[in-house]
Amino acid sequence: MYNTLIRNILRFIVLLVVQVLVFDNLGFGTYIHPYVYVLFVLLLPFDTPRWRLLIYGFLIGIAVDIFNGTPGLNAAATVFLAFMRPYIIGITTRKSDIEDKNAPSVTEMGLQWFAIYALLLILLHNLVLFWLEAFSIKLLGLILAETLLSAPVTLLLIIIIIYIFKPVKK
Amino acid sequence: MYNLFIFIRKYNAVILFILLEVLCIVMIVQSLPYQSRKMANVSNSITGGVHKTTSNWHDYLHLKSENEALSEHNALLLKRLGCEEVEADAEYYDDIFTYIPARVVNNNIYEMNNYIVIDKGSIDGIEPDMGVICDKGVVGKVVNVSKHYASVMSMLNSYSIISCRFVDNQYVANVVWDNKNYRYGLVKDIPSHIVIKAGDTLVTSGFSNSFPADVMVGTIAEKGDADENMFSTAKLKFSTNFSTLRHVYVVKNNFKSEIDSLCITH
Numbered sequence: 001m002y003n004t005l006i007r008n009i010l011r012f013i014v015l016l017v018v019q020v021l022v023f024d025n026l027g028f029g030t031y032i033h034p035y036v037y038v039l040f041v042l043l044l045p046f047d048t049p050r051w052r053l054l055i056y057g058f059l060i061g062i063a064v065d066i067f068n069g070t071p072g073l074n075a076a077a078t079v080f081l082a083f084m085r086p087y088i089i090g091i092t093t094r095k096s097d098i099e100d101k102n103a104p105s106v107t108e109m110g111l112q113w114f115a116i117y118a119l120l121l122i123l124l125h126n127l128v129l130f131w132l133e134a135f136s137i138k139l140l141g142l143i144l145a146e147t148l149l150s151a152p153v154t155l156l157l158i159i160i161i162i163y164i165f166k167p168v169k170k
Numbered sequence: 171m172y173n174l175f176i177f178i179r180k181y182n183a184v185i186l187f188i189l190l191e192v193l194c195i196v197m198i199v200q201s202l203p204y205q206s207r208k209m210a211n212v213s214n215s216i217t218g219g220v221h222k223t224t225s226n227w228h229d230y231l232h233l234k235s236e237n238e239a240l241s242e243h244n245a246l247l248l249k250r251l252g253c254e255e256v257e258a259d260a261e262y263y264d265d266i267f268t269y270i271p272a273r274v275v276n277n278n279i280y281e282m283n284n285y286i287v288i289d290k291g292s293i294d295g296i297e298p299d300m301g302v303i304c305d306k307g308v309v310g311k312v313v314n315v316s317k318h319y320a321s322v323m324s325m326l327n328s329y330s331i332i333s334c335r336f337v338d339n340q341y342v343a344n345v346v347w348d349n350k351n352y353r354y355g356l357v358k359d360i361p362s363h364i365v366i367k368a369g370d371t372l373v374t375s376g377f378s379n380s381f382p383a384d385v386m387v388g389t390i391a392e393k394g395d396a397d398e399n400m401f402s403t404a405k406l407k408f409s410t411n412f413s414t415l416r417h418v419y420v421v422k423n424n425f426k427s428e429i430d431s432l433c434i435t436h
Contacts, residue, residue, distance in 0.1 A: 024278075
């Protein structure tokens with residue numbers, strides 16, 4: 001329990017720093033904005049209560065917002081992601097599959113399942129985020145383009161990050 | 171009452187979700203079109219320090235090219251001083267505007283509404299609505315000021331409108347940004363009877379109190395079509411390269427309050 005808490009706090013800080021100092025400054029072009037900090041919410045344990053998921057999502061979202069000067073934008077999208085997470089887990093797994101599992105990570109659930117789970121949630125997150133940023137349905141084409149291009153890039157970067165920080169098996 | 175408790179317990183996650191989303195939307199709406207002053211002040215003072223540290227590293231790595239650009243600009247200024255000293259007009263302008271040099275500590279160009287953070291704040295005399303220029307041309311307008319930092323709405327922002335003038339024929343038009351590319355903007359409200367061609371130069375009109383007249387904005391890259399109101403648009407190439415922006419000047423209008431008081435009385 002204690003161990004999980006420390007690990008999650010560290011993960012929060014590392015992802016926040018990586019997001020704000022690296023990915024917000026990398027220019028991938030007009031349409032691609034990777035938001036890798038969502039990995040924090042994606043990796044929270046299966047037994048995290050839903051209200052805590054929402055609070056955690058809000059906290060990391062608002063932290064990124066404070067650095068980007070966009071109050072509420074990332075927070076709104078990440079709260080939505082946290083809200084949808086149980087449903088996405090519900091439609092991609094059977095209850096018996098996750099009973100003995102700890103967290104929805106690559107090591108425990110396999111890369112293929114994780115990629116589908118993460119991609120679905122990232123798509124939802126990006127859709128809400130780019131829509132709120134544009135704040136108008138007129139730019140629907142732009143919003144869809146940004147979402148469809150950003151989500152796969154985010155997924156790829158997240159998987160790379162997971163493999164960089166993967167604990168070495170003895 | 172008991173039923174209410176049961177309801178809250180059963181749907182606690184949904185209720186919390188709705189509350190948090192409403193909170194976020196309120197924050198977003200409050201920050202439109204200008205960022206909310208309070209939030210930006212807090213975030214400037216917390217994050218300004220972090221951005222300044224990373225910016226210090228960045229500056230070090232770009233010292234050489236930055237030195238070259240500054241000395242080039244120096245040479246240009248010296249040249250101008252040499253030939254225009256006798257012009258009465260120029261001296262008059264110097265009385266109106268003061269230029270405060272500042273360094274860019276954080277800069278976005280890929281968002282839909284881009285803001286720049288500079289390392290000068292209220293103690294350096296920066297105030298909201300002051301114009302910001304660099305040696306290449308117009309950069310944007312100050313929107314928020316904290317003690318040591320200020321955030322600048324760059325021209326790469328859907329709320330940015332800069333009043334401009336064609337050098338060739340003196341017609342005035344507005345420059346906005348179409349959210350697509352950080353090198354190009356859009357010139358709107360050009361009367362369709364005036365002939366424009368690619369390469370035409372646009373400078374600030376001097377009608378706003380934020381910018382002096384004749385600061386370079388950009389050149390026409392492509393001519394657009396006229397709309398139903400007989401105004402045409404054109405694609406503009408910014409003279410400022412926002413992606414390599416490091417040193418800027420904040421324009422202080424020494425007579426701003428005087429001009430503003432005149433505008434209010436009429």
